[in-house]
Amino acid sequence: xxxxxxxxxxxxxxxxxxxxxxxxxxxxxxxxxxxxxxxxxxxxxxxxxxxxxxxxxxxxxxxxxxxxxxxxxxxxxxxxxxxxxxxxxxxxxxxxxxxxxxxxxxxxxxxxxxxxxxxxxxxxxxxxxxxxxxxxxxxxxxxxxxxxxxxxxxxxxxxxxxxxxxxxxxxxxxx
Amino acid sequence: xxxxxxxxxxxxxxxxxxxxxxxxxxxxxxxxxxxxxxxxxxxxxxxxxxxxxxxxxxxxxxxxxxxxxxxxxxxxxxxxxxxxxxxxxxxxxxxxxxxxxxxxxxxxxxxxxxxxxxxxxxxxxxxxxxxxxxxxxxxxxxxxxxxxxxxxxxxxxxxxxxxxxxxxxxxxxxxxxxxxxxxxxxxxxxxxxxxxxxxxxxxxxxxxxxxxxxxxxxxxxxxxxxxxxxxxxxxxxxxxxxxxxxxxxxxxxxxxxxxxxxxxxxxxxxxxxxxxxxxxxxxxxxxxxxxxxxxxxxxxxxxxxxxxxxxxxxxxxxxxxxxxxxxxxxxxxxxxxxxxxxxxxxxxxxxxxxxxxxxxxxxxxxxxxxxxxxxxxxxxxxxxxxxxxxxxxxxxxxxxxxxxxxxxxx
Numbered sequence: 001x002x003x004x005x006x007x008x009x010x011x012x013x014x015x016x017x018x019x020x021x022x023x024x025x026x027x028x029x030x031x032x033x034x035x036x037x038x039x040x041x042x043x044x045x046x047x048x049x050x051x052x053x054x055x056x057x058x059x060x061x062x063x064x065x066x067x068x069x070x071x072x073x074x075x076x077x078x079x080x081x082x083x084x085x086x087x088x089x090x091x092x093x094x095x096x097x098x099x100x101x102x103x104x105x106x107x108x109x110x111x112x113x114x115x116x117x118x119x120x121x122x123x124x125x126x127x128x129x130x131x132x133x134x135x136x137x138x139x140x141x142x143x144x145x146x147x148x149x150x151x152x153x154x155x156x157x158x159x160x161x162x163x164x165x166x167x168x169x170x171x172x173x174x175x
Numbered sequence: 176x177x178x179x180x181x182x183x184x185x186x187x188x189x190x191x192x193x194x195x196x197x198x199x200x201x202x203x204x205x206x207x208x209x210x211x212x213x214x215x216x217x218x219x220x221x222x223x224x225x226x227x228x229x230x231x232x233x234x235x236x237x238x239x240x241x242x243x244x245x246x247x248x249x250x251x252x253x254x255x256x257x258x259x260x261x262x263x264x265x266x267x268x269x270x271x272x273x274x275x276x277x278x279x280x281x282x283x284x285x286x287x288x289x290x291x292x293x294x295x296x297x298x299x300x301x302x303x304x305x306x307x308x309x310x311x312x313x314x315x316x317x318x319x320x321x322x323x324x325x326x327x328x329x330x331x332x333x334x335x336x337x338x339x340x341x342x343x344x345x346x347x348x349x350x351x352x353x354x355x356x357x358x359x360x361x362x363x364x365x366x367x368x369x370x371x372x373x374x375x376x377x378x379x380x381x382x383x384x385x386x387x388x389x390x391x392x393x394x395x396x397x398x399x400x401x402x403x404x405x406x407x408x409x410x411x412x413x414x415x416x417x418x419x420x421x422x423x424x425x426x427x428x429x430x431x432x433x434x435x436x437x438x439x440x441x442x443x444x445x446x447x448x449x450x451x452x453x454x455x456x457x458x459x460x461x462x463x464x465x466x467x468x469x470x471x472x473x474x475x476x477x478x479x480x481x482x483x484x485x486x487x488x489x490x491x492x493x494x495x496x497x498x499x500x501x502x503x504x505x506x507x508x509x510x511x512x513x514x515x516x517x518x519x520x521x522x523x524x525x526x527x528x529x530x531x532x533x534x535x536x537x538x539x540x541x542x543x544x545x546x547x548x549x550x551x552x553x554x555x556x557x558x559x560x561x562x563x564x565x566x567x568x569x570x571x572x573x574x575x576x577x578x579x580x581x582x583x584x585x
Contacts, residue, residue, distance in 0.1 A: 002205050002206075003205060003206060003209040004205070029277075029333065030277075030279070033279070033280065033330070036326065052310060052311055052312050053311070053312050053315070055312075056310075056312040056315035056316050056319055057312075057315060059315075059316075059319035059320070059322065059323075060315050060318050060319035060322065063319065063322055063323065063326070064318065064319050064321070064322025064323075064325070064355070065322070065352070067326075068322065068325055068326065068329065068348060068352065069352075071329055071333075072345075072348060075333065075341075075344075075345070128311055128370070128371045128372070128373060128376065130311065131311055131312065131372060
């Protein structure tokens with residue numbers, strides 16, 4: 001076994017375990033912290049796949065921004081010092097059964113398809129080239145320019161909406 | 176000649192020797208790299224932490240002089256061994272865990288704080304050949320790891336079960352999220368200039384240091400990095416007069432020591448990153464032939480930048496919360512955005528012209544942007560209505576008081 005494989009197994013175990021903690025722990029703040037561990041694990045798996053851009057963006061966006069804002073929201077909105085709720089409701093048994101059936105079908109179908117059996121080929125890009133290729137692919141009209149621009153439009157819409165909600169209405173204290 | 180060759184680049188020499196040794200022992204090639212990187216990381220981390228001892232001494236001495244005191248002067252010549260004594264004291268101190276702390280966040284926070292600083296060292300190029308990793312997204316990595324530091328503060332504030340540390344955590348995270356914005360935009364401008372996100376390539380592309388291209392960018396980055404580190408005048412998270420001691424109130428002994436070390440080391444680390452991005456890092460006369468010189472140049476540049484930070488820390492009073500927010504959202508961020516757009520256009524326009532001409536054009540643009548930005552801020556400040564803060568007018572004992580000038584007294 002190579003060191004990479006050992007790291008991969010450890011990281012994926014931690015990721016799966018912490019993902020289970022996220023949906024099962026009683027304190028919502030602890031769940032948020034375990035979510036960060038999960039996201040970190042995903043980032044490390046990206047790094048192992050030599051997708052360093054995605055690894056860095058995963059840390060920057062998901063941990064640096066989204067998880068922190070999530071924690072912020074939890075700290076600000078609820079009285080969580082005494083919060084002790086169960087995250088599951090009565091129908092958890094049947095859901096587990098459905099998930100299990102789905103997983104069996106999914107895995108059995110995937111394992112027989114050709115996608116899963118292809119071996120990964122290391123990228124032939126050196127250093128910056130992979131990021132440059134990635135950027136060109138995003139902005140190339142023949143590539144993914146349209147989805148990219150649409151996504152930025154969506155974000156702009158969200159931004160304007162957020163500003164509108166936060167804005168003082170007419171007749172408020174200011175103005 | 177052999178010894179000179181070795182001395183000019185000792186670290187690569189030692190690395191080659193270890194690789195040779197492992198090969199003779201019959202270790203598989205991928206394990207060889209693994210072991211060599213592991214040793215390198217251990218040495219780098221330990222070295223950085225030990226270097227903090229000197230930093231703490233120097234900073235206390237400098238701050239002492241700035242405040243007209245002597246600073247540490249009892250243990251050893253010029254008090255050099257003061258941090259060693261402090262370290263020993265912290266090691267043997269009782270470790271008090273307050274009641275009802277949230278154990279995992281409470282114990283994890285100092286570790287995350289220190290780790291987030293040490294992680295930054297993995298992407299810094301120390302010379303032409305020696306660096307942890309020429310990660311091709313180093314700048315994103317730096318920003319992301321900054322987010323981890325934030326997490327340490329939030330965990331400490333939350334886990335301590337203390338309202339003061341909680342308030343400090345709120346302040347700190349608001350501050351760090353806000354100041355990450357101008358910092359990221361300025362880093363993007365340096366990516367435009369160098370065409371690379373790897374710190375090693377950015378250093379290599381600086382035939383002329385980027386501070387001459389982007390003095391305004393360097394200025395914004397410097398302020399933002401002080402705020403990110405939470406040092407005076409941005410040390411709102413540790414405001415003694417308002418919050419007892421900030422997010423680390425409930426920590427004692429070694430855990431407090433870890434926050435302390437992280438704080439001092441982070442200041443120097445951001446100086447190292449500043450000098451890598453804007454001052455040309457290890458570059459200097461003869462650094463390519465004799466790689467060990469690169470260390471010296473990087474150290475000198477970083478110490479100068481670090482000293483500037485300490486100087487500011489010793490001279491300026493703390494900002495208020497609203498002032499701190501206004502500085503980033505109303506001044507630094509718009510300015511950084513304007514700089515980013517202008518640099519993106521101008522770089523394409525003057526591509527391929529003489530390098531000194533480029534420097535001149537960029538300098539003019541930077542100064543013009545700064546002047547315009549500052550003028551707008553001044554104008555807005557003048558137009559803003561100010562409430563007069565005063566007590567009611569009352570009868571004075573001596574109406575013709577020569578010291579009373581305004582109508583409201585005082």
